[in-house]
Amino acid sequence: MNKSTNVVWQKTSVKKADRQHLNNHKSAVLWFTGLSGSGKSTLSSALEKELFSLETHTYHLDGDNVRHGLNKNLGFSPEDREENIRRIGEVSKLMVDAGLITLTAFISPYQEDRDRVRATLAQGEFIEIYVKCSLDMCEARDPKGLYKKARLGEINNFTGIDAPYEEPLHPEIVIDTENQSIEESVQTIIHYLKDKQYI
Numbered sequence: 001m002n003k004s005t006n007v008v009w010q011k012t013s014v015k016k017a018d019r020q021h022l023n024n025h026k027s028a029v030l031w032f033t034g035l036s037g038s039g040k041s042t043l044s045s046a047l048e049k050e051l052f053s054l055e056t057h058t059y060h061l062d063g064d065n066v067r068h069g070l071n072k073n074l075g076f077s078p079e080d081r082e083e084n085i086r087r088i089g090e091v092s093k094l095m096v097d098a099g100l101i102t103l104t105a106f107i108s109p110y111q112e113d114r115d116r117v118r119a120t121l122a123q124g125e126f127i128e129i130y131v132k133c134s135l136d137m138c139e140a141r142d143p144k145g146l147y148k149k150a151r152l153g154e155i156n157n158f159t160g161i162d163a164p165y166e167e168p169l170h171p172e173i174v175i176d177t178e179n180q181s182i183e184e185s186v187q188t189i190i191h192y193l194k195d196k197q198y199i
Contacts, residue, residue, distance in 0.1 A: 019099025023057045026198045029092045029121065030189070032105045033114060033168060034131030035160050036146055037138035039177040039185075040105040043131060047186050048103050054190075056199055059095055061088060061104045076157045082113055089117030096125050101198070109165040124196075129189065130171040135160050137178050 020026055030047070032040040041062055048060045067074065071087055074080040085108050095102040108114050118126040138160065139147040150158035157163045173192055175185045193199045 016097050016099060019097075023099045025056055025101065026124075027096045027099045028101055028125045028127055028198055029096060029117075030101065030103045030127050030129055031092075031108070031114065031117065032103065032129045032131055033108045033171075034177075035133060035135060035138045035165055036107060036158075037141040037143055038131040038133035039175075039182075040107075040131045043175065043177070043182060043185050044103040044105040046182050047189055050186050050190060051101060051199070054199060056101055057099060058101045058103060061091065061102065061106075066106075076163075078110075078157075078163075081109065085110075085113040085117060089120055092117065093120050096121060101193075107159050107165070109159045109163065111166040111169060114168065127173065127192075128168050128171040129173045129175060130168045131175050131177055132167075133177045 016027065030044070032044045034040050041064075044060060044062070048058050051058050066088060067084075070091070071084050074084050085106065088104060088106060092102050092104055114128060118128070142148060146155060146158065147161065149155045150161040159165045173189060175188060177185065180188070190199075
């Protein structure tokens with residue numbers, strides 16, 4: 001692959017701090033990670049609705065939606081998973097610069113990939129949210145029927161079955177969706193954002 005060499009980052013006259021001031025809140029990435037079926041998309045969507053009601057400027061990036069467009073050329077090999085997360089990290093960084101609270105819902109199974117995204121952002125701009133749920137419960141929920149297909153050998157490299165999931169080492173927030181309702185989970189995150197003065 002030929003990489004661009006004559007590329008210079010163009011500085012803008014409107015800065016991130018200006019956008020945050022206009023929005024009346026800080027910008028950050030809320031990075032939801034967890035097994036398929038753990039509740040990442042449901043929780044992040046409910047949280048975005050609550051943040052919107054609080055007049056917070058947000059954008060929601062969901063794994064399936066991104067694979068329809070930006071990442072439609074990627075599969076699920078370890079290399080493609082890494083590139084998938086790298087691209088999402090870059091998009092998230094741009095959205096933080098735009099002054100948005102960006103919610104991302106991706107399995108993102110590898111700690112190294114999540115750490116790499118964190119490293120591209122300023123201190124405090126990456127909030128890792130571990131949506132914790134046992135494999136048994138995720139498989140019992142199986143909202144898309146993917147675990148069943150993986151067990152039948154119809155899907156390869158499926159996280160939790162024949163591909164690994166590395167639990168976050170030091171997430172900012174842990175949400176246990178087996179024991180917390182969506183409403184309780186949303187309020188836990190809202191409390192964190194208020195307590196840390198993001199909103």
